[in-house]
Amino acid sequence: MTEIQAGTGAAGVAAPDQVPAIELDGVVKEYVSHGEVVQAVKGVSLAIGEGEFFSLLGPSGCGKTTSMRMIAGFEEPTRGVVRLHGQDVTNVPPNKRDVNMVFQSYALFPHMNVWDNVAFGLKRKKVSDDEVRSRVGEMLEIVDLVGREKRRPREMSGGQQQRVALARALVNRPRALLLDEPLGALDLKLRQHMQIELKRIQREVGITFVYVTHDQSEALTMSDRIAVMNDGLVEQLAGPREIYERPATKFVAGFIGTSNLLSGVVRAMNGASAVLALGPEDRVVVPIKGSATEGDTVELTVRPEKITISTEQPEGDLSMVEGTVSEVVYLGTYNSYAVALAGGAEITVFQQNAHDSTTTAERGDTVWLSWQPQHSYALQ
Amino acid sequence: MRRLRAALTPYALIFPGGVWLAIFFVVPTVVMLSLSLQSGNVADGFVFTWNWQSYVDGLTNYHDQIIRSLVYGLAATLIQIVIGFPVAYWIAFKGGRHKSVYLFLLLLPFLVSFVLRTISWQFLLSDNGMLLGPLKNIGLLPGDFRVLATPFAVIGGLAYNFLPFMVLPIYVALERIDPRVLEAANDLYAGKFQTFLRVVLPLSLPGVFAGVLMTFVPASSDYVNASVLGGTNTTMIGNVIQNQYLVTQDYPTASALSFTLMALLLVGIFAYAKALGTEDVLEVAAR
Numbered sequence: 001m002t003e004i005q006a007g008t009g010a011a012g013v014a015a016p017d018q019v020p021a022i023e024l025d026g027v028v029k030e031y032v033s034h035g036e037v038v039q040a041v042k043g044v045s046l047a048i049g050e051g052e053f054f055s056l057l058g059p060s061g062c063g064k065t066t067s068m069r070m071i072a073g074f075e076e077p078t079r080g081v082v083r084l085h086g087q088d089v090t091n092v093p094p095n096k097r098d099v100n101m102v103f104q105s106y107a108l109f110p111h112m113n114v115w116d117n118v119a120f121g122l123k124r125k126k127v128s129d130d131e132v133r134s135r136v137g138e139m140l141e142i143v144d145l146v147g148r149e150k151r152r153p154r155e156m157s158g159g160q161q162q163r164v165a166l167a168r169a170l171v172n173r174p175r176a177l178l179l180d181e182p183l184g185a186l187d188l189k190l191r192q193h194m195q196i197e198l199k200r201i202q203r204e205v206g207i208t209f210v211y212v213t214h215d216q217s218e219a220l221t222m223s224d225r226i227a228v229m230n231d232g233l234v235e236q237l238a239g240p241r242e243i244y245e246r247p248a249t250k251f252v253a254g255f256i257g258t259s260n261l262l263s264g265v266v267r268a269m270n271g272a273s274a275v276l277a278l279g280p281e282d283r284v285v286v287p288i289k290g291s292a293t294e295g296d297t298v299e300l301t302v303r304p305e306k307i308t309i310s311t312e313q314p315e316g317d318l319s320m321v322e323g324t325v326s327e328v329v330y331l332g333t334y335n336s337y338a339v340a341l342a343g344g345a346e347i348t349v350f351q352q353n354a355h356d357s358t359t360t361a362e363r364g365d366t367v368w369l370s371w372q373p374q375h376s377y378a379l380q
Numbered sequence: 381m382r383r384l385r386a387a388l389t390p391y392a393l394i395f396p397g398g399v400w401l402a403i404f405f406v407v408p409t410v411v412m413l414s415l416s417l418q419s420g421n422v423a424d425g426f427v428f429t430w431n432w433q434s435y436v437d438g439l440t441n442y443h444d445q446i447i448r449s450l451v452y453g454l455a456a457t458l459i460q461i462v463i464g465f466p467v468a469y470w471i472a473f474k475g476g477r478h479k480s481v482y483l484f485l486l487l488l489p490f491l492v493s494f495v496l497r498t499i500s501w502q503f504l505l506s507d508n509g510m511l512l513g514p515l516k517n518i519g520l521l522p523g524d525f526r527v528l529a530t531p532f533a534v535i536g537g538l539a540y541n542f543l544p545f546m547v548l549p550i551y552v553a554l555e556r557i558d559p560r561v562l563e564a565a566n567d568l569y570a571g572k573f574q575t576f577l578r579v580v581l582p583l584s585l586p587g588v589f590a591g592v593l594m595t596f597v598p599a600s601s602d603y604v605n606a607s608v609l610g611g612t613n614t615t616m617i618g619n620v621i622q623n624q625y626l627v628t629q630d631y632p633t634a635s636a637l638s639f640t641l642m643a644l645l646l647v648g649i650f651a652y653a654k655a656l657g658t659e660d661v662l663e664v665a666a667r
């Protein structure tokens with residue numbers, strides 16, 4: 001579950017023969033707090049390709065920040081190795097690593113104006129004055145802050161501070177940029193705007209981005225690949241489409257989007273698919289990656305928008321279950337139904353409001369839910 | 381009605397403080413100013429005569445003491461920065477969970493009366509006392525060596541007595557620094573020393589600035605240290621004023637000297653604040 005290597009994701013950018021920009025190899029981080037050992041990261045191995053937009057996604061406390069801080073060099077792993085471009089940097093301090101970080105709270109230098117903030121890294125690297133001038137100017141243009149060079153951080157809005165933080169890191173042309181929930185403090189509209197900006201900037205500069213977020217839609221829209229983390233482990237590492245469409249574990253299915261979980265006992269195997277026993281009239285077929293035998297309990301997931309709701313039993317090679325509508329919610333572009341199955345499970349169904357605003361069923365109606373078997377996935 | 385209330389609220393809020401200032405600062409200042417321009421003596425009483433002579437006399441007779449006071453105050457302040465900054469730095473960054481304990485320990489001696497503390501230094505430093513006695517007995521120091529009645533004793537006493545007023549503002553400034561900002565500097569290729577020089581130090585300057593004000597002013601107008609630890613060659617202007625008031629009872633001269641000292645300190649503070657207390661200076665320091 002944790003030992004997922006680069007390249008296994010469908011949208012993997014890293015070619016197998018290329019040296020990855022960033023590698024975590026069996027990395028564990030333990031903290032001792034109040035005499036107790038806390039494992040913040042429990043063994044993460046992953047490889048991030050050159051130029052990739054890579055996201056670490058997961059709920060609060062799952063170890064995203066800790067993982068990122070080990071890449072930046074602020075924390076030393078308890079076990080395991082961190083490599084940047086193939087070089088072991090496990091014990092190299094942050095100022096000697098060719099990666100830069102954008103902090104969640106921005107951490108701008110409060111006593112310096114925008115220009116000096118952005119120029120800080122270059123001056124420490126003893127870049128010539130002329131080059132500092134041209135590179136800082138160029139960078140301020142990219143983040144659209146020309147004319148605000150003399151402002152102090154506290155004289156600027158959150159979005160502007162965010163862009164200073166970005167410029168301050170990017171101006172050094174690091175080999176990778178680490179961003180820890182960089183948009184967390186912004187309101188929704190600005191956040192969406194900055195998401196597009198970040199993507200544009202990343203395309204322009206072509207630098208590897210490692211992006212920490214707990215916002216799944218942000219991760220899905222921006223990333224080339226996503227590592228979904230839970231409780232110090234990587235649950236799934238894949239492209240956004242794969243993560244969304246084919247969640248590998250129950251956790252991923254539950255964390256990303258709305259999904260329905262069903263479980264049933266295998267009645268028969270049919271090639272690479274299992275036929276599950278649910279209700280007497282139900283027929284559920286699900287593709288199985290590994291092996292399963294009759295009598296095993298299998299959990300599967302299916303997205304609400306893949307399900308069709310009908311009052312008649314549908315025809316054809318579909319998976320279908322019968323249930324009772326317990327709730328209908330009108331949500332503008334679509335209706336959401338909650339349908340209770342005989343076994344006690346509740347299924348959510350989204351139905352597009354494509355034609356007129358009438359609903360297929362009302363509360364208390366008995367309905368059939370059906371979907372293509374290939375739209376459901378057995379969970380490991 | 382509401383607008384009237386809103387307009388009056390600030391005045392209502394400032395009223396208690398304003399009354400306090402009027403009674404305990406403005407009135408005494410005016411009284412002192414008037415006194416400094418009077419002539420006469422205690423027996424016959426003083427009359428207001430626009431008598432500027434007290435200022436002339438004060439300055440001609442006591443300019444040495446005035447200069448000495450400023451020099452001692454400055455020396456004590458510098459010593460306090462040298463001692464106080466590392467202490468504040470250590471408590472703020474290395475104090476961990478026990479910061480408040482360390483701060484309390486720092487303040488502990490200062491719960492004892494100012495005069496008593498100074499007198500105990502007199503015991504410590506006396507010619508054959510706890511410190512010098514043994515050293516002289518084993519021949520490490522010549523028999524006539526002394527610390528008391530020298531400028532060192534007075535400056536040392538001043539530096540010791542006002543130390544918390546230096547440490548606390550610096551501590552507050554350092555404590556307020558976001559550790560992420562230091563990490564950011566470290567991430568942007570600054571090592572420990574560069575981080576200190578470019579980030580910690582400039583961000584601590586407002587604290588140092590406040591600390592200097594809070595120690596230089598009381599130190600240079602102090603008279604306890606010079607009278608307890610000093611001798612005839614270390615007299616400060618505070619001692620002169622005290623003497624003029626209580627012994628000679630030449631109230632006009634004492635008032636004129638007080639005013640002169642106050643004016644000098646005010647001018648000094650304003651010049652200092654103008655030169656150093658601006659954001660630009662802090663910014664230059666960060667380059």
Ligand SMILES: Nc1ncnc2c1ncn2[C@@H]1O[C@H](COP(=O)(O)OP(=O)(O)OP(=O)(O)O)[C@@H](O)[C@H]1O
Pocket residue numbers: 031032033038039040041058059060061062063064065066067214
């Ligand atoms: N310095 C520390 N000492 C002790 N425990 C820590 C320390 N830093 C982090 N932890 C613990 O390690 C776990 C992971 O923390 P981390 O900050 O990496 O989470 P995160 O995924 O970034 O969460 P969030 O989304 O809330 O920022 C948490 O349970 C946290 O309490």
Ligand SMILES: [Mg+2]
Pocket residue numbers: 064065066
């Ligand atoms: Mg975090």
